[in-house]
Amino acid sequence: MIVEDKKVLRQMSKEWTGTHEELAKLVEKMYDAMKEAKGIGISAIQVGVPVRVFLAGDPEELFINPKITYLSSYKKKNWEGCLSCPNVNVQVPRSHKIHLTYTTLREGKEIVVKDREFKYFDAFVVQHELDHLNGRLIEDRGKAYTP
Numbered sequence: 001m002i003v004e005d006k007k008v009l010r011q012m013s014k015e016w017t018g019t020h021e022e023l024a025k026l027v028e029k030m031y032d033a034m035k036e037a038k039g040i041g042i043s044a045i046q047v048g049v050p051v052r053v054f055l056a057g058d059p060e061e062l063f064i065n066p067k068i069t070y071l072s073s074y075k076k077k078n079w080e081g082c083l084s085c086p087n088v089n090v091q092v093p094r095s096h097k098i099h100l101t102y103t104t105l106r107e108g109k110e111i112v113v114k115d116r117e118f119k120y121f122d123a124f125v126v127q128h129e130l131d132h133l134n135g136r137l138i139e140d141r142g143k144a145y146t147p
């Protein structure tokens with residue numbers, strides 16, 4: 001189930017400090033909710049857990065405690081939707097390039113720290129999920145439009 005309660009969604013998520021087992025359970029819940037809703041990204045807060053973990057990309061990559069190390073000043077406006085804000089589209093300005101360091105899993109086991117650049121569509125998706133970690137929704141980024 002995807003959380004739509006604004007009170008829950010507007011919380012600031014905390015750093016992930018749980019066990020491997022807890023992480024596997026959380027990620028499974030997020031993955032199932034995202035696939036069911038046909039989403040392209042999901043944050044832990046969207047399944048009601050306020051921790052800094054999200055899934056994004058195709059194939060999905062797991063981001064744990066991501067930190068922005070570079071954000072381009074050049075921005076582009078795109079129409080965005082959100083699994084937690086049904087029937088709302090917002091034109092959101094996002095940087096076209098972002099660098100992130102984050103922890104992830106390799107083959108579901110070993111924890112590795114990555115430093116990666118994301119551009120264009122991938123950059124917009126990770127910025128949308130980063131907003132969720134900080135309790136921000138698309139409607140805070142621009143005027144809501146209901147198609």
Ligand SMILES: [Zn+2]
Pocket residue numbers: 081082083084128132
């Ligand atoms: Zn969203």
